[in-house]
Amino acid sequence: MGSIPAEEAPLLTPYKMGKFQLSHRVVLPPLTRCRSYGNVPQPHAAVYYSQRATKGGLLIAEATGVSDTAQGYPQTPGIWTKEQVEAWKPIVNAVHEKGGIFICQIWHVGRVSNYGYQPNGQAPISSTDKEVSPRRRQHDGSVVTYSQPRRLRIDEIPQIINDFRLAAKNAIQAGFDGVEIHGAHGYLLEQFMKDSTNDRTDEYGGSLENRCRFALEVVRGVVDEIGADRVGIRLSPFAAEVECFDSYPEALGVFMVRSLNRYGLLYCHITEPRMTFEEGKLKIPHRLHAMRRAFDGTLITAGGYDREEGNRVIEEGYADLVAFGRLFLANPDLPRRFELNAPLNKYDRRTFYFSDPVVGYSDYPFLDPLKEEVEEEER
Numbered sequence: 001m002g003s004i005p006a007e008e009a010p011l012l013t014p015y016k017m018g019k020f021q022l023s024h025r026v027v028l029p030p031l032t033r034c035r036s037y038g039n040v041p042q043p044h045a046a047v048y049y050s051q052r053a054t055k056g057g058l059l060i061a062e063a064t065g066v067s068d069t070a071q072g073y074p075q076t077p078g079i080w081t082k083e084q085v086e087a088w089k090p091i092v093n094a095v096h097e098k099g100g101i102f103i104c105q106i107w108h109v110g111r112v113s114n115y116g117y118q119p120n121g122q123a124p125i126s127s128t129d130k131e132v133s134p135r136r137r138q139h140d141g142s143v144v145t146y147s148q149p150r151r152l153r154i155d156e157i158p159q160i161i162n163d164f165r166l167a168a169k170n171a172i173q174a175g176f177d178g179v180e181i182h183g184a185h186g187y188l189l190e191q192f193m194k195d196s197t198n199d200r201t202d203e204y205g206g207s208l209e210n211r212c213r214f215a216l217e218v219v220r221g222v223v224d225e226i227g228a229d230r231v232g233i234r235l236s237p238f239a240a241e242v243e244c245f246d247s248y249p250e251a252l253g254v255f256m257v258r259s260l261n262r263y264g265l266l267y268c269h270i271t272e273p274r275m276t277f278e279e280g281k282l283k284i285p286h287r288l289h290a291m292r293r294a295f296d297g298t299l300i301t302a303g304g305y306d307r308e309e310g311n312r313v314i315e316e317g318y319a320d321l322v323a324f325g326r327l328f329l330a331n332p333d334l335p336r337r338f339e340l341n342a343p344l345n346k347y348d349r350r351t352f353y354f355s356d357p358v359v360g361y362s363d364y365p366f367l368d369p370l371k372e373e374v375e376e377e378e379r
Helices: 043-051 082-097 154-173 188-193 208-226 249-263 289-294 307-315 325-330 334-340 369-378
Strands: 015-017 020-022 058-065 101-107 178-183 231-235 267-271 276-278 281-283 298-302 321-323
Touching (some): 043 082, 082 154, 154 178, 188 208, 249 267, 249 289
Parallel strands (some): 231 267
Antiparallel strands (some): 015 020
């Protein structure tokens, strides 16, 4: 499929997602970029996102905090204050001016934090009081440490649900087309869902149904606030990030998507298991089949895809849309490059989380128009 003609490429075919008509199936997933100074989105984000926007293309904004207790990384954006909402508006407008569909991912990191990120230096909240072990960052080798979390009390859970509701309401006020609830990658909602991090004995712990209760209550709250046609969710049952894993990931994934069916969400965005090395090549395990069969709505898959593999899973009906993280980060015109089967820029991992407003952010080059003309003539 590496040389498949553009007019036949499954990734470049249109797709109707709820009320949104997508012109192609190449999705920008949420990518933390650490460039929102003081947790306020900055004007340079308008450049970055609009570079990657296309008419009818789906973009999902970086994980955005729902409250002042939701933070665990430097310079990540929030959407719980009026200042933050106003700062998002021109960024959203820049994407809409290009004809893009823009979704805001809303999150709470839970125990993936430390006292320095928390108001008044308080303990981070979680499903548990078990602390995350220090870990080394891939991009720069530095060691990150985490503070011991505080187990969230039952009477506090409605407040967190309300934080997600308010964040969703604020996102719509900022002009976003919808929100994606972050229920993946070891953050708060997943801390409740997975048995490695949920050691509770109350109605939010123990059985699979109990462990998923909090996440589903957040979904219901957000749906009640802004409507199911504007709500997506991200899940990663097979992941084991920040020591958050489950003994029966497929059962967890199937239970969640079946439970989500009753809400009629806009989409479910699922991270594939870690790639394996087979026959001299990295391969995606493709373990979402059971979830695909169980889920009634649009399914987005993510996890190390390239053009060839992306085309294949769309053609086979394994997923409806494919998210490309690092490739889209380094190639602002990724759908166009896929259309031409053009060479891709290489990403620089060291600059993923720079605080610089340009370097490693909006300075990745577009295709040379002259080269494009030559390539089109050759085709």
